[in-house]
Amino acid sequence: MDRIEAPPNVVISRLPLYARSLRYLLSEGIVSVSSQELGERINVTAAQIRKDLSYFGEFGKQGIGYDVEKLLNHIERILGLNQEWPVALVGVGQLGLAIARYEGFRKQGIHLAALFDSSGEKIGTEIEGLKVLPIEHIDRVVREQNVKLAIISVPAARAQEVTDLMIAAGVRAFLNYAPIILQRPDNVWIRDIDPVASLHSLTYYLAREETLRSEAE
Amino acid sequence: MDRIEAPPNVVISRLPLYARSLRYLLSEGIVSVSSQELGERINVTAAQIRKDLSYFGEFGKQGIGYDVEKLLNHIERILGLNQEWPVALVGVGQLGLAIARYEGFRKQGIHLAALFDSSGEKIGTEIEGLKVLPIEHIDRVVREQNVKLAIISVPAARAQEVTDLMIAAGVRAFLNYAPIILQRPDNVWIRDIDPVASLHSLTYYLAREETLRSEAE
DNA sequence: TAGATTGTTAATCGATTAACAATC
DNA sequence: TAGATTGTTAATCGATTAACAATC
Numbered sequence: 001m002d003r004i005e006a007p008p009n010v011v012i013s014r015l016p017l018y019a020r021s022l023r024y025l026l027s028e029g030i031v032s033v034s035s036q037e038l039g040e041r042i043n044v045t046a047a048q049i050r051k052d053l054s055y056f057g058e059f060g061k062q063g064i065g066y067d068v069e070k071l072l073n074h075i076e077r078i079l080g081l082n083q084e085w086p087v088a089l090v091g092v093g094q095l096g097l098a099i100a101r102y103e104g105f106r107k108q109g110i111h112l113a114a115l116f117d118s119s120g121e122k123i124g125t126e127i128e129g130l131k132v133l134p135i136e137h138i139d140r141v142v143r144e145q146n147v148k149l150a151i152i153s154v155p156a157a158r159a160q161e162v163t164d165l166m167i168a169a170g171v172r173a174f175l176n177y178a179p180i181i182l183q184r185p186d187n188v189w190i191r192d193i194d195p196v197a198s199l200h201s202l203t204y205y206l207a208r209e210e211t212l213r214s215e216a217e
Numbered sequence: 218m219d220r221i222e223a224p225p226n227v228v229i230s231r232l233p234l235y236a237r238s239l240r241y242l243l244s245e246g247i248v249s250v251s252s253q254e255l256g257e258r259i260n261v262t263a264a265q266i267r268k269d270l271s272y273f274g275e276f277g278k279q280g281i282g283y284d285v286e287k288l289l290n291h292i293e294r295i296l297g298l299n300q301e302w303p304v305a306l307v308g309v310g311q312l313g314l315a316i317a318r319y320e321g322f323r324k325q326g327i328h329l330a331a332l333f334d335s336s337g338e339k340i341g342t343e344i345e346g347l348k349v350l351p352i353e354h355i356d357r358v359v360r361e362q363n364v365k366l367a368i369i370s371v372p373a374a375r376a377q378e379v380t381d382l383m384i385a386a387g388v389r390a391f392l393n394y395a396p397i398i399l400q401r402p403d404n405v406w407i408r409d410i411d412p413v414a415s416l417h418s419l420t421y422y423l424a425r426e427e428t429l430r431s432e433a434e
Numbered sequence: 435t436a437g438a439t440t441g442t443t444a445a446t447c448g449a450t451t452a453a454c455a456a457t458c
Numbered sequence: 459t460a461g462a463t464t465g466t467t468a469a470t471c472g473a474t475t476a477a478c479a480a481t482c
Contacts (some may be wrong), residue, residue: 016418045450062465159281203366277440280481
């Protein structure tokens with residue numbers, strides 16, 4: 001059997017940006033777009049967009065470009081956004097609460113299905129219509145609801161153990177807000193959200209600019 | 218004059234992770250670490266750590282490894298974390314409020330210096346000891362306080378104009394929470410925090426796993 | 435001294451870009 | 459038909475890894 005070349009992970013991470021831009025174009029009533037135009041919106045070369053899409057099929061027309069709605073549908077299907085994915089959220093402190101309430105998660109393929117916390121005070125309280133459950137219920141609830149995707153917003157010191165519990169229960173992908181690199185098997189996917197690390201890399205460029213300026217004097 | 222090879226941006230984005238891991242080791246009383254040990258903690262090869270550090274100097278000892286405290290100090294200095302950077306936050310809605318209150322920002326080189334919002338209701342209210350100011354004050358306040366770093370947490374539709382105002386006032390680096398790719402000149406740096414895009418790439422792997430499983434049947 | 439580990443060079447791997455035939 | 463733009467191949471660029479002499 002002939003194996004199709006697997007798309008690199010960088011390609012996968014760009015697809016949601018293509019989809020978002022196409023959603024915007026669609027909402028603006030634009031029906032057709034070229035790789036050039038799409039690329040300018042998201043700071044990516046036209047060649048890269050065409051190359052990225054080529055891993056999945058042929059979606060455009062020579063001389064014309066891409067039908068916005070059709071391409072969007074293709075990309076959403078590729079990303080699995082034609083289905084609904086139940087998400088578990090662990091840790092409903094200040095950060096977890098903001099995440100639970102953030103309406104951005106209630107769109108396109110994602111919905112909150114279960115909340116967990118280890119604090120006695122929080123357990124049993126209701127957030128966004130969901131009861132906060134104790135950590136001990138992770139295994140049962142994750143299996144029952146067939147949860148494959150989880151958001152980690154517990155303190156760094158607890159994040160690894162919570163992740164291990166989730167993986168044991170069948171979770172295969174994580175959005176991790178805890179400032180720690182989580183260890184996991186190869187068949188588990190993690191995206192880290194790390195605003196402090198991001199800020200700490202931005203300061204590098206600021207500090208360098210300052211040095212350059214003072215040297216120029 | 219001999220130009221030293223500039224460190225790639227991927228290297229800069231890893232340095233904060235090295236720093237964080239070293240801070241942890243330091244807090245645990247560990248005084249020395251090898252590239253091998255450090256790499257295992259953050260899922261990076263030993264060769265990569267040594268190569269990354271080599272862009273900035275020689276910090277280790279053959280046969281021994283790295284002095285944790287010394288290496289941490291070097292990296293923090295490289296990242297500009299030996300200084301304090303005043304940060305402006307634009308948009309104090311649900312998300313902006315959570316960011317303002319998040320204690321992670323109050324550590325290591327970063328502190329909130331100004332809050333802005335366009336909503337009449339919010340202007341004048343106090344958050345974390347700072348008065349919320351109207352957008353119109355951005356130019357004056359950013360210049361007065363010499364703000365070089367800003368966090369964008371306004372709706373996507375307003376993010377570009379706010380960013381333009383900030384850049385005009387002298388801001389050179391952004392942490393962007395708005396779900397949009399911001400246009401900017403080459404001398405401005407942006408890191409995007411995009412949880413929905415991250416989730417939407419994770420679902421790809423989940424959907425593919427499902428397909429593989431059902432095909433195997 | 436023997437063992438361990440660095441810093442660096444060269445080899446490998448992977449991703450981006452340029453170019454263009456195909457074709458709408 | 460002429461002009462535009464795709465999909466794809468090859469060339470280029472950049473980042474990671476392997477290997478090892480230097481040396482603590």
